[in-house]
Amino acid sequence: MESKNPHVSDHLANERTLLAWIRTAIxxxxxxxxxxxxxxxxxxxxxxxxxVRAAANRHVGALGAGLVALGIVMMVGALWHYLRVSRSIDAETYRPSTRIMMVASAAIVAMGIVALVWLF
Known part of the structure; x- marks a missing residue:
C-alpha cells in the first residue's frame, strides 16, 4: 500500500531529530x-x-541555573526548527539552514574554550 504523503520518511527523520534534541535538552x-x-x-x-576553600566554587550555582536556562532555550529552538522544517517539507521548499548550524557550532566551540580556560 502506498502512502498518500510522499514525504513520510522526511517527516519521520524530522521527528527523530526533534526527539534527539529533547533528550539533549533534558x-x-x-x-x-x-x-x-x-x-x-x-x-x-x-x-x-x-x-575547606569553597570560594573558588561560588559561581557553581549560577552555572547550574545557566545550564537549566540553556536546556530550555535548546528545547524552544528545537521545536521552532522542527515546525519550520515540517512546513518546508510539505511545501517542498526545504533548504538546510547552514546559518543555524554555524551559530550553534560557534557557540559550542566558544563554551568549550571558556571551560578549558576555567579549568586551568
Whole structure:
C-alpha cells in the first residue's frame, strides 16, 4: 500500500531529530539541576568545615541555573526548527539552514574554550 504523503520518511527523520534534541535538552537541564544542588552542598560544607576553600566554587550555582536556562532555550529552538522544517517539507521548499548550524557550532566551540580556560 502506498502512502498518500510522499514525504513520510522526511517527516519521520524530522521527528527523530526533534526527539534527539529533547533528550539533549533534558540531559542539560538535569546536569544543571545536579550542579546547582551540589553548589548547595559546597556552601553547607564550607559552614561546617571553614578551612575547606569553597570560594573558588561560588559561581557553581549560577552555572547550574545557566545550564537549566540553556536546556530550555535548546528545547524552544528545537521545536521552532522542527515546525519550520515540517512546513518546508510539505511545501517542498526545504533548504538546510547552514546559518543555524554555524551559530550553534560557534557557540559550542566558544563554551568549550571558556571551560578549558576555567579549568586551568
Amino acid at each position: 540531559a542539560v537541564i538535569a546536569f544543571g539541576v545536579a550542579i546547582n544542588r551540589f553548589s548547595l552542598f559546597l556552601m553547607e560544607i564550607n559552614q561546617v568545615v571553614p578551612e
